[in-house]
Amino acid sequence: MIEHDDSARLLDTIGQALKRGKSLSIHGHGSKAHYVSTSSGERLETSDHCGVLEYRPDELTISVRAGTPIRVIEQILANENQMLACDPPQFDGLGTIGGAAACGLSGPGRPWYGNFRDAVLGIEVVNGHGERLKFGGTVMKNVAGFDVSRLFIGSLGVLGLILSVNLRVQPRPQIEKSIEIAADADSARRVIRQSIGTSTPITATSYYDGNLQLRLSGIESSIEAAQASMQDAREIDNDCWIRLRDHTHPFFKDKRDLRFAWPNRGSPWVYEGSAARLIEWSGGQVWFNGASNLVDLDQSTELSQPFDRTKAMNGGESKYTRRLRQAFDPNRIFNADLNV
Amino acid sequence: MSLDFCIEMLKSTLARECVLTDVAATTPYETDGLTAYRQVPPVVVLPRDTKEVQAVLRICHETGVPVVTRGAGTGLSGGALPLANGVLLVLTKMNQILKINQEGCTATVQPGVTNLAISQAVENLGLYYAPDPSSQIACSIGGNVAENSGGVHCLKYGLTLHNVLGLKVQTIEGDELVLGGDCYESPGLDLLPLIVGSEGMLGVVTEITVKLLPIPPHKEVVLGAFDDVEAAGTCVATIIAQGIVPAGLEMMDSLAIQAAEDFAHAGYPRDAETILLCEVDGTDEQVEAESTVVKTLMRELGATNIQSATATAERDRLWQGRKAAFPAVGRISPDYYCMDGTIPRRHLGRILGEIARLSKKHDLRVANVFHAGDGNLHPLILYDASDADQLHRAERLGVEILELCVKAGGTVTGEHGVGVEKLDPMCTQFSDAELEQFFRLKRAFDTSGLMNPGKAIPTLAHCGEIKGMHVHGGKLPFPELERF
Numbered sequence A: 001m002i003e004h005d006d007s008a009r010l011l012d013t014i015g016q017a018l019k020r021g022k023s024l025s026i027h028g029h030g031s032k033a034h035y036v037s038t039s040s041g042e043r044l045e046t047s048d049h050c051g052v053l054e055y056r057p058d059e060l061t062i063s064v065r066a067g068t069p070i071r072v073i074e075q076i077l078a079n080e081n082q083m084l085a086c087d088p089p090q091f092d093g094l095g096t097i098g099g100a101a102a103c104g105l106s107g108p109g110r111p112w113y114g115n116f117r118d119a120v121l122g123i124e125v126v127n128g129h130g131e132r133l134k135f136g137g138t139v140m141k142n143v144a145g146f147d148v149s150r151l152f153i154g155s156l157g158v159l160g161l162i163l164s165v166n167l168r169v170q171p172r173p174q175i176e177k178s179i180e181i182a183a184d185a186d187s188a189r190r191v192i193r194q195s196i197g198t199s200t201p202i203t204a205t206s207y208y209d210g211n212l213q214l215r216l217s218g219i220e221s222s223i224e225a226a227q228a229s230m231q232d233a234r235e236i237d238n239d240c241w242i243r244l245r246d247h248t249h250p251f252f253k254d255k256r257d258l259r260f261a262w263p264n265r266g267s268p269w270v271y272e273g274s275a276a277r278l279i280e281w282s283g284g285q286v287w288f289n290g291a292s293n294l295v296d297l298d299q300s301t302e303l304s305q306p307f308d309r310t311k312a313m314n315g316g317e318s319k320y321t322r323r324l325r326q327a328f329d330p331n332r333i334f335n336a337d338l339n340v
Numbered sequence B: 001m002s003l004d005f006c007i008e009m010l011k012s013t014l015a016r017e018c019v020l021t022d023v024a025a026t027t028p029y030e031t032d033g034l035t036a037y038r039q040v041p042p043v044v045v046l047p048r049d050t051k052e053v054q055a056v057l058r059i060c061h062e063t064g065v066p067v068v069t070r071g072a073g074t075g076l077s078g079g080a081l082p083l084a085n086g087v088l089l090v091l092t093k094m095n096q097i098l099k100i101n102q103e104g105c106t107a108t109v110q111p112g113v114t115n116l117a118i119s120q121a122v123e124n125l126g127l128y129y130a131p132d133p134s135s136q137i138a139c140s141i142g143g144n145v146a147e148n149s150g151g152v153h154c155l156k157y158g159l160t161l162h163n164v165l166g167l168k169v170q171t172i173e174g175d176e177l178v179l180g181g182d183c184y185e186s187p188g189l190d191l192l193p194l195i196v197g198s199e200g201m202l203g204v205v206t207e208i209t210v211k212l213l214p215i216p217p218h219k220e221v222v223l224g225a226f227d228d229v230e231a232a233g234t235c236v237a238t239i240i241a242q243g244i245v246p247a248g249l250e251m252m253d254s255l256a257i258q259a260a261e262d263f264a265h266a267g268y269p270r271d272a273e274t275i276l277l278c279e280v281d282g283t284d285e286q287v288e289a290e291s292t293v294v295k296t297l298m299r300e301l302g303a304t305n306i307q308s309a310t311a312t313a314e315r316d317r318l319w320q321g322r323k324a325a326f327p328a329v330g331r332i333s334p335d336y337y338c339m340d341g342t343i344p345r346r347h348l349g350r351i352l353g354e355i356a357r358l359s360k361k362h363d364l365r366v367a368n369v370f371h372a373g374d375g376n377l378h379p380l381i382l383y384d385a386s387d388a389d390q391l392h393r394a395e396r397l398g399v400e401i402l403e404l405c406v407k408a409g410g411t412v413t414g415e416h417g418v419g420v421e422k423l424d425p426m427c428t429q430f431s432d433a434e435l436e437q438f439f440r441l442k443r444a445f446d447t448s449g450l451m452n453p454g455k456a457i458p459t460l461a462h463c464g465e466i467k468g469m470h471v472h473g474g475k476l477p478f479p480e481l482e483r484f
Helices: A007-020 A070-079 A097-103 A185-197 A220-229 A240-245 A294-301 A319-328 B003-013 B023-029 B050-063 B115-125 B141-147 B229-241 B254-264 B284-300 B312-323 B325-331 B345-361 B388-407 B423-429 B432-445 B460-466
Strands: A024-027 A042-045 A052-056 A061-065 A082-084 A120-126 A132-136 A161-171 A175-182 A202-208 A211-218 A234-236 A258-261 A276-280 A285-289 B043-045 B067-070 B087-090 B097-101 B106-109 B164-170 B176-180 B204-211 B218-226 B248-253 B274-282 B305-309 B335-338 B366-370 B379-383
Touching: A007 A024, A007 A042, A007 A120, A007 A161, A052 A070, A061 A070, A070 A082, A070 A097, A097 A161, A132 B432, A175 A220, A185 A202, A185 A211, A202 A240, A211 A220, A220 B284, A319 B432, B003 B043, B003 B050, B023 B043, B023 B087, B050 B067, B050 B087, B050 B164, B050 B204, B067 B141, B097 B115, B106 B115, B115 B141, B141 B204, B218 B229, B218 B284, B218 B312, B229 B248, B229 B274, B229 B284, B229 B345, B248 B254, B248 B312, B254 B274, B254 B312, B254 B325, B254 B366, B274 B284, B274 B312, B284 B305, B305 B312, B312 B325, B325 B335, B325 B366, B325 B379, B335 B388, B345 B366, B345 B388, B379 B388, B388 B423, B423 B460, B432 B460
Parallel strands: A024 A042, B043 B087, B067 B087
Antiparallel strands: A052 A061, A061 A161, A082 A161, A120 A132, A120 A161, A175 A211, A175 A234, A202 A211, A202 A276, A258 A285, A276 A285, B097 B106, B106 B204, B164 B176, B164 B204, B218 B274, B218 B305, B248 B274, B248 B366, B335 B379, B366 B379
8 A cells, every 4th residue: 555654745734824824625535525525725635644654453553644545444454354443434435534533424333333533542633833743642541631632533624634543443253244124113123122132242233114234243153143033034245334334325325305313212213204214323323315304304203413414514613612623723724614 | 809709609609518618527528539639628519400510610710719620539640639729619419310211221410420320220221331440339420521430341341431422511601511412423523522531620510421231141250370471461462362352351460469369368379470350241152252262362371370250259259359459459558659551552561570670779569450451550659658758769660650651652641530640741741732732722611720720731831840941941832821
């Protein structure tokens, strides 16, 4: 793979922008342009700043430059029979680790593996003063200073430029199998609820169009025992989780009326409206397609937070968010047109 | 406006029993778990609900009086050390479990609820709260959030941060921040990880929603004794490299084994140089498979004695010695000083050797008890506080151990927090620009610097003194800004 330290150029560009009072918009591969896009000021391209800084399979850690493609990292980890300890989407098979960090999105494994934030151990950033700063480290337990590395996850680049991230990784499960069970929403909910009580090795769930899909990960005997306990389950291809994660699943084909929510768990199962519905994360994330307005959705499902389409939030900033932005980037050099 | 005026306002706002000023009543609050530091607070307030917390903060804000928040007072870094001129805000009266969501596997609690009480409240549902600091019987969940507490089971189940889903936080300016909640994600900048571990410097946590996990159906504890520390260290790294993530992986050295055996009679082999305790959990099949690998590895790496236990009473017996290690060491020395550095696992053997060398150099015994799986060391430095020279040597030895940790790519505190205790080594770990960024971040929440001032982040002037030099020729950046 290509290894390149582009930090001198990045720091220089930031220094120049500071001097001239200009702003910069940060760009990786652009794989999440549908989710968030920024166009204020000069483009700051990060994808040339790439490569693995250190990979320690025995420590379960990897440090990588922000421009490194996620799929390259996945390949390196797979060679040691390891994987990321989170499940970030790689839309179109592209996507850099820096972009994944800045957006903080999670795929179907989120409730079991955690989100990107949970996997971060340390970060190197450039703030709006043009200073190169390191927070956190490469060890699992570290409570020295405020947890700035995790604050940067999902911050959409408004606090500063991410140069590199240190991540916790995990061993690949010995076996991974996916199964499908035809079920109405009530039974699907029941199967999931029962599996929680019996330590069934589930690492992903989805419910769509009368079918409950489950991913089972672990040792062979555990999975066999779990499979034996699920009646009428048929084995399916593991790739279904990648299609779900990267939105190539048929549900996501027409994105015109796509909305999602993170409900208080339990509530998405009782929806009786007409929109197509896909439930992930054991009921922790639900997608709707074809619902014309959010109010209807909200009332029919008691969703705690229905969101418009797949966009990053672009609402009003809270007082403390504004002040934090000020604390890191007082001149609004980075992604000035975004509100988080 | 003065502290006296602040106290008057507190008395006129809160019920009489919630405001303590009598020295006999306030003296018990003079220290937290780090007893080397003491300060009797001029006033202790014990609010009963969020509204009263807000009232206390409003009064402090209006009168310009600093405030230190305290939970159960079990913290080990002096984070809740009172101020001579400030209010001590104690949250132990807020001890209600507000909501249990069985299907969602969450519990919403007040900050004064003890860590263990959460697990006890949901045990009948087959659930528990995973992080288990050694003080879990007494420590409060609010304190756990403030310190991002760890425990024996962090390796597999994460720190407090990974097990907290939502927080309600009161700021000194009177705002309530609702962060996260009963669901997996929330929109906007993620302030939750910033509050977790912020040591009372940013706000006061008044409500916490935690994640509950199903109690694993099977567990097995394996003890392996080694006559070589390096071999035990290699064993730790090899277990992880085999793809096993144990629920707990602990190590004790010979001095700690002796002390623990005398105290708890756990049946540890007294002649061992070091022991490893490894717990695996999960389904029956998984536990069986993983414990077999662990035992095989221990044997291959030269373990002299291997014991294992699956039944609850037997497992508890094996854990007993480890859990009682701190008080056990307390019996063999008038005082001990507990360190909390973390290092990458692969350096375990080497750093233990270095610690032994430093122990000789300063002529003080060091017992090692630690979370080997995540490289979190707890060297216990044995000394006699009534001997000023020993105290001085103990502190010096502690600093040198933490410097070793930073040099090895680790950190000065894995789970106990910085508090007042580790301000010096923070200067080694962070650059001036990084420390200054921490202060800017603090000011975003606490413009007037009233929340737990003087803790957790050393000022550049302080670091300048430590390093025995002037900061930037005696000039601080932004000299007009208050340093806390």
